[in-house]
Every structure is written in structure tokens, then in C-alpha cells.
Amino acid sequence: MQRLLGAGPRHWEAVGAARRSGRAGLRLRLLAEAGRRKAALLWQPVNGGGAPPTGSDAPEGGSGGKGGCALGWRRGKHVAAAAQAGLDAPGLLPMVETFCARAMRVAEADLVQQLRSARPAKEKRQWVQGILETIQRCSHVLEVSIPVKRDSGHWEVIEGWRAQHSQHLLPCKGGVRFSESISIDDVKALAALMTYKCAVVDVPFGGAMAGVKIDPKKYSEGELEKITRQFTVEMAKKGFIGPGTDVAAPDINTGEKEMSWIADTYSRTLGYKDINAHACVTGKPISQGGIHGRVSATGRGLLHGIENYINNTLYMNLVGLSPGFPGKTFALQGFGNTGLHTMRYLHRHGACCVCVGEVDGAIYNSSGIHPKELQDYKMEHGTIVGFPKAEPYEGSVLEVPCDILIPAAIEKQLTKENAHRVQAKVRSAKNALPCRRARINGSCPRYRGAEFGPPYINDPV
Numbered sequence: 001m002q003r004l005l006g007a008g009p010r011h012w013e014a015v016g017a018a019r020r021s022g023r024a025g026l027r028l029r030l031l032a033e034a035g036r037r038k039a040a041l042l043w044q045p046v047n048g049g050g051a052p053p054t055g056s057d058a059p060e061g062g063s064g065g066k067g068g069c070a071l072g073w074r075r076g077k078h079v080a081a082a083a084q085a086g087l088d089a090p091g092l093l094p095m096v097e098t099f100c101a102r103a104m105r106v107a108e109a110d111l112v113q114q115l116r117s118a119r120p121a122k123e124k125r126q127w128v129q130g131i132l133e134t135i136q137r138c139s140h141v142l143e144v145s146i147p148v149k150r151d152s153g154h155w156e157v158i159e160g161w162r163a164q165h166s167q168h169l170l171p172c173k174g175g176v177r178f179s180e181s182i183s184i185d186d187v188k189a190l191a192a193l194m195t196y197k198c199a200v201v202d203v204p205f206g207g208a209m210a211g212v213k214i215d216p217k218k219y220s221e222g223e224l225e226k227i228t229r230q231f232t233v234e235m236a237k238k239g240f241i242g243p244g245t246d247v248a249a250p251d252i253n254t255g256e257k258e259m260s261w262i263a264d265t266y267s268r269t270l271g272y273k274d275i276n277a278h279a280c281v282t283g284k285p286i287s288q289g290g291i292h293g294r295v296s297a298t299g300r301g302l303l304h305g306i307e308n309y310i311n312n313t314l315y316m317n318l319v320g321l322s323p324g325f326p327g328k329t330f331a332l333q334g335f336g337n338t339g340l341h342t343m344r345y346l347h348r349h350g351a352c353c354v355c356v357g358e359v360d361g362a363i364y365n366s367s368g369i370h371p372k373e374l375q376d377y378k379m380e381h382g383t384i385v386g387f388p389k390a391e392p393y394e395g396s397v398l399e400v401p402c403d404i405l406i407p408a409a410i411e412k413q414l415t416k417e418n419a420h421r422v423q424a425k426v427r428s429a430k431n432a433l434p435c436r437r438a439r440i441n442g443s444c445p446r447y448r449g450a451e452f453g454p455p456y457i458n459d460p461v
């Protein structure tokens with residue numbers, strides 16, 4: 001486990017070494033504090049959102065000043081780097097790092113002040129900076145190549161990763177995503193976000209994430225089982241899964257079935273002597289020790305996240321809406337596990353879903369789309385396209401006129417190119433970091449509504 005040790009009075013380094021509980025405890029508090037401040041930043045109604053302190057506003061002697069930063073972060077650095085590489089936006093990891101560094105920059109001076117220690121101010125600052133530096137990095141990343149014999153007889157080698165961003169509290173916690181577009185950097189970024197999400201709500205876990213680079217639609221169930229089980233064995237061999245160390249969960253393209261394969265594999269191998277072996281995953285079927293309500297928990301989390309704002313008269317006045325769900329319209333991007341259950345909960349509370357967008361098309365009905373009817377249709381046809389009680393919608397679901405927008409698919413959907421076209425007054429996302437570059441330089445001036453409910457607040461962890 002990574003511990004923080006003082007390397008002499010002048011600086012701090014992150015090294016694997018013996019535990020110093022006082023400092024580990026401090027790191028945890030700082031982590032939580034940094035996370036809360038980051039949340040506070042993101043929670044500002046974006047129209048009134050302030051830019052991060054720069055130059056003379058930056059904490060004295062801290063990480064500010066002329067765009068310079070003790071944490072090695074420069075405002076706009078990643079945007080420039082992406083542009084240089086010919087990309088229209090930075091990747092998820094640089095974005096997460098940028099947001100994180102920005103939050104830390106804002107928090108640093110206060111954290112130094114709060115540090116109860118008789119040490120000289122300079123030393124305290126170095127201590128805080130060292131801890132913040134540590135928080136930014138992923139502690140451990142496992143990269144595996146999984147050879148799989150396809151049903152056709154040919155062999156394929158599949159890439160997979162598990163990142164443990166922080167082990168300041170164990171177990172680490174985070175999902176397993178199957179996606180053709182996932183990369184090691186995405187996995188690291190999502191693991192970091194898991195740490196922050198847990199810290200913000202004081203859930204005692206470190207953050208983790210796994211990605212397997214496949215499009216599951218191109219594999220048979222037998223092939224997927226082989227891949228999942230083999231990936232689990234590789235994680236088990238290296239300490240990247242276990243009830244007390246690292247607990248996996250569903251994410252995009254994974255669910256109860258994959259979790260039960262993982263739990264079963266773990267309990268038959270490394271965990272065979274452990275009565276709690278099945279606790280190496282959450283989100284498993286009830287018959288395997290899962291809990292009631294987990295499947296819909298992500299959607300429920302979103303509901304409660306939105307509730308905090310939609311029922312608040314002050315916030316609703318700010319965006320020109322009346323408080324309460326009844327009569328509100330919403331649009332949903334992504335009709336998977338999260339999208340479906342969010343839609344169900346909001347519908348039950350009296351809101352009306354007017355548009356649903358998926359990878360293969362969107363549908364619209366100004367009088368409302370019923371979640372159960374759409375779920376049944378998707379079960380039968382494997383798509384929402386062609387749903388008879390709605391019209392096909394050619395535009396972007398993110399830009400549909402409505403009161404609440406719910407991006408519940410993948411990251412980086414709201415960008416500086418489309419933010420100004422978003423018509424919803426309230427946006428509450430489940431996907432981690434749904435915004436792309438639009439907000440990377442501060443608030444999102446082009447988005448006219450209010451940005452409520454950062455994803456981690458809505459999480460069911």
C-alpha cells in the first residue's frame with residue numbers, strides 16, 4: 001500500500017513503505033476536502049461560475065502564479081497539447097487531471113491553514129503539496145493481454161486494464177467496462193474519479209476502474225465468459241481483485257451476468273478459502289449474494305441528486321422553473337441500465353420523458369414516452385429505434401427543448417461546440433465527466449442553464 005512518508009524536512013514523496021497512520025489519516029482528510037471543494041466548483045450555477053484563481057489570486061506560495069503550479073498543471077496545457085496532436089479535445093485523463101489540479105489549487109492554501117501542526121509554514125505547505133501531488137496519480141495499473149480462442153477457431157489477444165487510483169482506504173472500488181474505445185488512460189481517469197466520488201460522500205473506499213477493449217456485441221456469450229473469467233484470473237494473480245482489496249462492479253456493457261462470472265472465478269481460485277469471496281464484486285445477482293435494489297441504484301442515485309435541486313425554490317428561481325418534478329420534461333441520452341432506471345424514477349415522480357437518444361437513433365414524443373413500454377420494446381427488438389409510440393428524432397438528444405437533460409451514456413458528450421445549444425435548464429449527469437472542453441477552462445459560459453448534481457454525488461457506491 002502506498003504510504004506517505006516525509007523524505008526529510010524539505011519535500012514529500014509518495015513511496016511504498018511502512019504505515020504512518022497519522023499521515024494516512026491526514027491524507028484522507030485532505031482527499032475528502034479536495035474532493036468537496038472540487039464538488040463545490042462544479043456545483044456552481046454555470047452562469048455565475050467563477051474562474052479558478054490565477055496569478056495574484058492564487059494561494060500565496062502555492063500552486064498558482066502565472067499559470068505555474070507546484071502540481072505541474074497548467075491551465076489550458078492539455079487543450080494546447082491536444083490541438084498540437086491534431087485532436088479537437090483533450091482525452092479524459094488530461095481533463096480529469098486538469099479539473100483535479102484546479103480544485104487542489106483552490107484548496108491548497110486552506111488545507112495548509114487547517115493543518116494542525118507546530119511545523120514551520122513552509123514545511124506544512126510542502127507537506128500538503130506532496131499529498132496533493134500523490135492524490136493526482138494512479139497508485140497501481142495492471143495491463144493484461146488475454147489470448148482467447150474464438151468460436152471460429154482463430155485466436156485473438158484482447159487488452160484489459162485495472163487501475164487502482166488510491167489505496168488510502170481499502171477496498172478499492174470501481175466498475176468494469178467492456179468497450180472497443182476504452183484505453184488505459186480512460187481507465188486511469190475513471191479510477192481517479194471513483195476516488196473523488198467516494199471521498200466527497202465519505203464512503204470509505206479508494207477508487208478503481210477496469211476496462212476490457214472489446215465490443216461485446218461482436219462476441220458470443222461463451223466467448224465473453226471466457227474473456228471475463230480469464231481477465232478475473234489475471235486480476236486475482238496481481239492483487240487487483242478481492243473483497244478486502246479491490247471490489248469490481250458493473251459499468252458500460254457489464255451487469256449481473258459478468259459480475260457472477262467474476263465472483264465465481266475468484267471464489268474458485270484465489271478466494272477459495274475465503275467465506276466472503278463473492279464480495280469481490282457488487283452488482284451480482286441476488287442468488288449469488290447480491291442485494292435488492294442494486295440494479296436500479298444508479299438511477300435512484302440520479303433521482304436523489306436531481307431532487308436536491310428540483311425541489312429547491314431558490315435554485316429553481318435561478319433557472320426560471322417552479323420547484324418539483326410534476327410537469328417537468330426531460331431528455332435522456334443512453335437507454336441502458338442507468339438510463340432506464342432514471343427514466344422510471346423520474347416518470348414515477350411525475351416528470352415526462354420527451355426524448356431518448358441511443359447510439360443508433362433517437363425518438364421523440366412531446367406527450368411523453370412510457371419507460372416500461374420502451375423497455376419492453378427494446379427487450380424485444382434490441383433497439384429503441386422504431387418504437388411505435390414516438391417519432392424518430394433526427395437532431396441531437398442533448399439539444400432537445402426540455403427542462404432536465406440526463407446524459408447517461410458515456411463521457412465527454414457536452415462540448416464547447418454543442419453546449420450553447422443545450423436548451424434544458426437543469427442538467428444532471430450519471431456518466432463521469434459528461435462535459436468535454438466546454439468547462440475545462442472554468443465555467444461553461446455557453447451553456448445557459450444550471451449545472452446541477454456532479455456525477456459522484458449521484459452514485460450508489
Ligand SMILES: NC(=O)C1=CN([C@@H]2O[C@H](COP(=O)(O)OP(=O)(O)OC[C@H]3O[C@@H](n4cnc5c(N)ncnc54)[C@H](O)[C@@H]3O)[C@@H](O)[C@H]2O)C=CC1
Nearest residue numbers: 250251252253298334335336337338357358359408409431
Ligand atoms: N451500471 C452502473 O451501476 C453504473 C453506471 N455508471 C455510469 O453510467 C453510464 C451508463 O452506464 P450503464 O447504464 O451502466 O451502461 P449500459 O451499457 O447499461 O448502457 C449504456 C447505454 O448508453 C448507450 N450509448 C453509448 N454511447 C452512446 C452515445 N454516444 N449516445 C447515446 N447512447 C449511447 C449504449 O448503447 C447503452 O444502451 C456510464 O457512464 C457509467 O460509467 C456509473 C455508476 C454505476
Ligand SMILES: O=C(O)CCC(=O)C(=O)O
Nearest residue numbers: 173174175249251459461
Ligand atoms: O459501484 C461501483 O463500484 C462502480 C460505480 C461506477 O462505475 C461509477 O461510479 O462510475
